[in-house]
Amino acid sequence: MPSPSPIGFHRPDTLAEALEIKAEHPEAVPLAGGTDLMVAINFRHASPPAVLDLTAIAELREWAPYDGRVRVGAGVTYTRLIEELGDRLPGLAIASRTVGSLQIRNRGTVGGNLATASPAGDGLPPLYAAGAVVELASVRGTRRVPVGEFVTGPKRNCMEPDELIAAFDVAAASGPQQFAKVGTRNAMVIAVCSVALALWPERRRVAACVGSAGPTPLVASEAEEFIAGELDWDGGGPIGEQALARFGELVGACARPIDDVRGTARYRTHAVGVLGRRTLAWAWSDYA
Numbered sequence: 001m002p003s004p005s006p007i008g009f010h011r012p013d014t015l016a017e018a019l020e021i022k023a024e025h026p027e028a029v030p031l032a033g034g035t036d037l038m039v040a041i042n043f044r045h046a047s048p049p050a051v052l053d054l055t056a057i058a059e060l061r062e063w064a065p066y067d068g069r070v071r072v073g074a075g076v077t078y079t080r081l082i083e084e085l086g087d088r089l090p091g092l093a094i095a096s097r098t099v100g101s102l103q104i105r106n107r108g109t110v111g112g113n114l115a116t117a118s119p120a121g122d123g124l125p126p127l128y129a130a131g132a133v134v135e136l137a138s139v140r141g142t143r144r145v146p147v148g149e150f151v152t153g154p155k156r157n158c159m160e161p162d163e164l165i166a167a168f169d170v171a172a173a174s175g176p177q178q179f180a181k182v183g184t185r186n187a188m189v190i191a192v193c194s195v196a197l198a199l200w201p202e203r204r205r206v207a208a209c210v211g212s213a214g215p216t217p218l219v220a221s222e223a224e225e226f227i228a229g230e231l232d233w234d235g236g237g238p239i240g241e242q243a244l245a246r247f248g249e250l251v252g253a254c255a256r257p258i259d260d261v262r263g264t265a266r267y268r269t270h271a272v273g274v275l276g277r278r279t280l281a282w283a284w285s286d287y288a
């Protein structure tokens with residue numbers, strides 16, 4: 001087998017420097033935790049001419065609250081998210097706990113999960129359920145894109161070749177949030193399907209997003225609208241069995257799954273409905 005060509009390497013210390021490099025070398029592929037990229041390079045699924053190592057950039061590792069939201073740098077790892085943001089972003093923190101192993105969570109970032117835009121990315125459904133906005137930066141300036149527009153298809157996103165993800169920002173939780181995932185075992189597993197759910201009591205709103213059961217994460221809009229009108233927001237009374245069952249059906253109905261090695265489309269549709277009911281019951285019990 002011929003030996004691979006040498007890979008160019010850039011390691012800027014600031015975001016401004018990184019954006020200059022990206023503008024000059026749009027072919028340079030960003031590297032954050034490397035838990036997707038290095039696997040792809042090692043298996044020769046990717047052979048980038050150059051790598052833009054973002055790990056020395058302190059700005060990308062910062063997070064800060066503002067106006068009821070939280071701005072999280074693209075380079076914040078899952079471990080830090082769990083430890084530092086579990087109270088403000090509980091749905092994302094629960095999902096982060098299910099990602100890979102401790103080693104993967106210590107290296108892997110939500111910025112990397114966003115850029116990979118895998119339908120099975122566990123960070124994505126909670127971001128949809130919390131109305132996240134992705135901040136894209138380039139030497140031309142910064143633009144803010146809602147996560148549902150950022151992800152354009154399976155492993156596709158709307159980033160221009162000279163852009164980097166600087167951060168994402170999310171509404172801080174105002175009610176309980178949940179995430180549940182089905183896999184073939186408890187740890188180190190790619191989701192067969194998942195559901196993220198968030199209650200926004202001040203708006204009388206339930207947000208639900210299905211992962212790994214369609215080309216992109218899918219917002220269960222019909223289920224959201226239905227259940228918001230059924231819940232006893234003032235009294236916190238129990239959810240009726242019929243309403244819970246209907247909610248599960250509607251969450252299942254929004255899935256657009258395929259048969260693949262991890263599960264059949266039929267199984268995924270069923271499981272997504274079960275996860276929908278389960279996450280709602282957990283969240284409502286916390287709320288009540």
Ligand SMILES: Cc1cc2nc3c(=O)[nH]c(=O)nc-3n(C[C@H](O)[C@H](O)[C@H](O)COP(=O)(O)OP(=O)(O)OC[C@H]3O[C@@H](n4cnc5c(N)ncnc54)[C@H](O)[C@@H]3O)c2cc1C
Nearest residue numbers: 030032033034035036037099100109112113115121122165
């Ligand atoms: C053993 C193992 C288990 C895993 N388990 C899970 C799991 O359970 N759930 C899950 O969702 N994922 C899992 N993954 C996948 C991976 O860990 C995640 O997708 C992770 O979030 C990737 O982040 P990273 O920082 O390592 O990204 P990297 O590998 O560094 O980069 C990923 C992609 O994002 C781009 N990128 C990174 N940062 C930026 C930026 N700031 N701007 C623009 N582009 C950028 C890179 O160019 C690359 O295309 C697993 C991976 C492994 C190896």
